[in-house]
Amino acid sequence: MGDRSQKIIYAVFVLAVILLGWGIDNAYYLQMLIFIGINTLLALSLNMLMGYAGQISLGHAAFYGIGAYVTAILTATYQVPPLLSLPAAVCMAMFVAWIVGIPTLRLSGYYLGMGTLGFGMIVHIVFREWSSVTGGASGFVGIPPLTAGPLTFDSERHYFFLVWTVVLLAIIMCRRIIDSRVGRALRAIHDGEKAAAAVGVDTKKLKLQVFVLSAGMAALAGFLYAHLIYFISPGTFGFVTSIRIVTMVVIGGMASIWGSLFGASLLTLLPEWLHAFSEFEMVVYGLILMTVMIFLPRGLTRGLLDIYERYRKNNDR
Amino acid sequence: MNATAKTMTDNAALLEIKGVDKKFGGVNALRDIGFCLNQGSITGLIGPNGAGKTTLFNLITGVFPADRGEIRFKGRPVNRCRVHELVRLGIARTFQNVELFENMTVLENILVGLHTRTKCGMLESMLRFPRTIREEKKAMTRATELLEFVGLQKYMHQRSSDLPFGWQRLLELARALAAEPGLLLLDEPAAGLNMSETRELGELIKQIKDQGITILLVEHDMSLTMSISEKIVVLDQGKKIAEGPPRTVQSDETVMAAYLGKAKK
């Protein structure tokens, strides 16, 4: 993508955010959009790890949860201002990722999937069982709204702008990483770890770095979630969520930044739409997942593009 | 006597291999291998299938350590170094079964090849300093030069897996050169190439040598190997059975036996 077309896309994105932010008055819709933003952050964070570097994580909700719980505990229990709990939450997740990443990232394929899954389950159980600190299975109440100096983000509209500004920054950062030396090395690891090492990429270190970065972004999403809802419970950060994040990435399109946005939107909205099916919700959801993966394994965005290209080629002939 | 000793020290060996052993389970892939590569030379490494040539490459590039023996590069022992560290020190390679980054473009493959010659890290790439942009531009220029060298500049925006096989080999060669190696290991670079492509490859290899890069070449195409190598090392079943200038090796009886014996089977 050229520099210019990228700028145009960013401009359209900003415009869309501003229009939606001012145009929509319905609190429910705004909240939906905020959730899409948070989920986009999650999808983006996992996409860096899974889509670009090719390292699957089935426990990403753990970092999301660490972000949420650390800020909840700091702000509610210890009255730390959110502006300080934010770096604490992000750093905590990154630190955990670093410790866990060293042994886990030596694994690959299913084994890596299982290692991250096990880690995610353990963190989830800690949230649930360490009730003196986390509030246990019934959850953690009384998280204060986000304030930063004179600014308070307690209305949906403010929060909407906050979240989407963060999303925009995150997209720009990720885009920059991907287009840089580091990003190319990450994609090289994805295509062939052996060859990547043979051209001088320190694969171990780079995988760890992107894992830590990814954990930090997920924790940021958790931070935003906690101060949006004021209440968190372990159920939000379990296996199902981890899988949902993976699904967003895969459905949206691996190794595609805008695909993450699309996947996050779809998977946030889909359950809402499927409410119409009430009883059939799970069945339909499962079917959609399977069908997309069977027929469009590169995700909806990529898959549809591929089909379009094939169609065009056939017509040219 | 004195004269030979003198040339030895003058032509300081870039790579020294001494008494190297490697076993895989019960298979003795390499036994007591030792030889030197002189700075700026082309050495051919030949031997029947399964002789241990690729295994030796893997040892030199640090994919796995030798069970015994020593490998020195530029005078320092490198047995314990990891693959990427060795690339930084100046050892680059190509693979027997071309290993490109398939989902990346031709240009991007070379840019990854420049990894050790560029610096920008994770944080810096996010902040994108002027220095970062300068480095990126320089890398781009260098990559284009390399693509011109192997004649692929026209295809730089194609996906590398879309290239015909022969060009993939050239791309892999250019990618290895991007690391600015002092020693270049080529594992059967002519396999799968047709006659004219092989001839062009021979020319390229000579040009690379003229840039002062030492080359260790594994190749089954004897006419190519014999015509460009100054020295030939022959392996058979993990053992070195001959070493010397092409002419003497060609007429060596053990070598003939190794190849013919194989052919008869």
Add this chain to the structure above:
Amino acid sequence: MQEILQYLFSGITNGAIYAVIAVGFSMLYSSTELINFAHGEFVMLGALSMVTLAAGFGWPLVPAFVLTVAAVGMAGLLFERLAIRPVRQPDHIVLIIITVGASIFLRGLGMLIWGKDAYSMQPFSDHPPIDVAGAKLLAQSIWILVIVMALTAGLHLFYRRTLTGKAMSACAVSKKAAWIVGIPTKWMVLLAFALATAMGAVAGAIIAPVTMSSYDMGTVLGLKGFCAAMLGGLGSLWGAILGGFLLGILEALGVGFVSSGLKDATAFVLLLLVLYVRPQGIIGSAEVKRF
């Protein structure tokens, strides 16, 4: 002492269940290199079908059991034909998502058929619990152990003695080589799916009397069965059995001596330990993808 024994009994009972589930994982993995995240859902289908047939329709145990296992095995066959074979790009991320999708689908299906209620049924026989040094051993536990042991012996013989079993082992070693010597690998894959899901059904059917069965019981059971399979060594029959019992016993002792909240954590802590320290499992020999 009596307490320890009591925990041990419950551990062994749970362990037997985990073992059967783990065998399903291992079997499938060894012949297809696939990990079926929907495996737990087949356990759920087994349990709920058994309850419905035996308690709901009042069928005698044996036909109910046989029909349950056969039906779930058929479901496994269908699953392979409809969702796995057509996969265009069978890399592990894609397969993980597909089987996860299947697990959601099956859970949804379970909810459609059985609703959100939990069901229970009578034990297979109504003997009173046996008293061993003050600890009580339920009759159903004995049923479970006997069935699991018989099943294991049967599988062992199947793999060692029958041509089909040997062919399946050959596929596990190298699909290509098996295909070259004329083994119909596609059928073997199909058979592996049917057998593995049938194993899940057996696990479901035998625990139905000692647990409350509901549409969402499968996930946790599946994950634990998987941990057990990893623990013993993915791809090995005896490894799965060993892993299952070990996990069951350690879990029970954990509940007894540390806290009940930690019960679920045991499996995952063990899983991580195995992955970090000995990824091939306790007695596994499968080559592990580890750089």
